[in-house]
Amino acid sequence: MIGRLSIDGQMLAVVTLSTILLLILPQVFEIDTILQLTLNFSFSILALSLAFVWGYAGIFSFGQAAFFGIGGYAYAATAINLGDSTPAIVAGVLVPTLFAALFGYFVFYARLTKIYVAVITLVMTLILYKFMGQTAKPDYMIGNARLGGYNGIPAVPPINVPGQPHLFAGPDEMFYIAGFSLLAVYVLLRWILGTRFGKVIIGMRENEKRMELLGFDTRLYKLLAFVVAAAVAGFGGVVFTNWNAFIDPHVFQLAFSAQPIIWVMIGGLGTLAGPILGTFILSTLSLELGVQKALDVNLLLGAIFTFFVLLVPQGIIPTVRNLLENREAAASNKTDGTTESRG
Amino acid sequence: MHFGGVKAVESITFTLGEGELRCLIGPNGAGKSTFFRCLTKIYRPNAGKIYFRGRDVTSIATHEMARLGVGIKTQVPSVFDGLTVHENLTLAASARHRGREVGRMVDEVVERLSLQAVLGARLDRLSHGERQWIELAIVITSKPSLILLDEPTAGMTHAEVEHTATLIRELNKSAALIVVEHDMQFIRSIATHVTVFHEGRIFLEESAEKVLHDERVGEIYLGKGAFAK
Structure with missing residues (x-):
């Protein structure tokens, strides 16, 4: 379905419920749960970026985590140099956006097919991993920020009240910032999907050739969707770096790049709520299993992924929605049948 | 237009007037669909020129051709x-x-x-x-000004075919049309002029009545000697 957003009832309910939850949760949970939820929020923003570019525009970007990492590094370097988080947040979104615009121009205007887009975005991420890993020498500095190779950039300044670096966010404030950021990104993407641009990218996912035959320059629309997704992923990286107060090249690793793909697939491709759900389930599960050390985390995650690919290929949200629709249709047919037989 | 050693369309000189309705016929593999793909720029011809309302459109992209006002209904529904x-x-x-x-x-x-x-x-x-x-x-x-229809009635019921014929005549009041079809009765009901494609070339261009009674056209479709029987 093509998404629509005028601020409709459903959206209003989502916003209201989410706001209430965000305000209540810190009063209910201990600090470790709050920190875990904050991490989940930042990962969910990354998942939403992939959900948008892959689930709606039909572009399988295997390297979506690259923009997340670039956003994180850009935030860290700017915050260390300027000592204020406001321009650092702008840089954390702007740098991956510009990088995606340049990279995407060559990818989409060269009319690379889907499989090559997936491969080249993955290769880009792995190149960034290698490059950032070899920046341990003191020569690799951005102003006062030392990139630090595989050790990364430590002691990244947290988000502060604009112009007042001494008034910075603690874990509770960071929870609210991350939570409301996720909500804002969700509303923004829902809004975009309801615009003409959103409808065009969905059309492109469904039938790119027909879109061209109607007069749409699909190269341009793909590039725009890719750039929007990169900006969102970069913002996720900013939130993540704030949560961690640290960023290192592991965000460019193959294992990290694969994670959002699994979150999106399990939650449900072609939805926005599904990938958030998938992120929360898998990220929390990874943490719990890691703490208990009873089972190998990767082994169990692999098994869950295989289970979903084979038995629930559409993911949680679309499967539940189909079940409900089918039940509704069956009930409606039953009612019609009863009415007819009575008639 | 050729694919490796196979020439799908060759040495075609085809002109369509403003507001004209033309039918294209020819056996499978005659080059009709390839010709359409060249006109919509899905394929870029290896040689030759394509003009649309006096403008050379040989090297423009598919979406630009669509924006100029060329619309196509493909053989397999593209929806x-x-x-x-x-x-x-x-x-x-x-x-x-x-x-x-x-x-x-x-x-x-x-x-x-x-x-x-x-x-x-x-x-x-x-x-x-x-x-x-x-x-x-x-x-x-x-709202195209040139509509290309590739086998528009394939898979339709008799009533739908009749409805389509009426619609095409109506569309022709505001747009030029090229229609690829095999149903001779349908062609007779909509077109005054027919172009016959054979082995990637234009074999014949005549009025519908003449083409549909031409023995050579029957032979192209049914094989040599078919009319004699």
């Missing part, structure tokens, strides 16, 4: 399968229109093709004939 009929038409209308005009255009086409009953249905749940009809609606919604 948005995961979307509803209404969403399909909205997308098509938004290619040329903005704001309220989009809704107005959709309503007009829905009314014209009587699509009210299937408006909320997803395309992948419709029959082949219905999908053909919706693709036709998509093309009409984008």
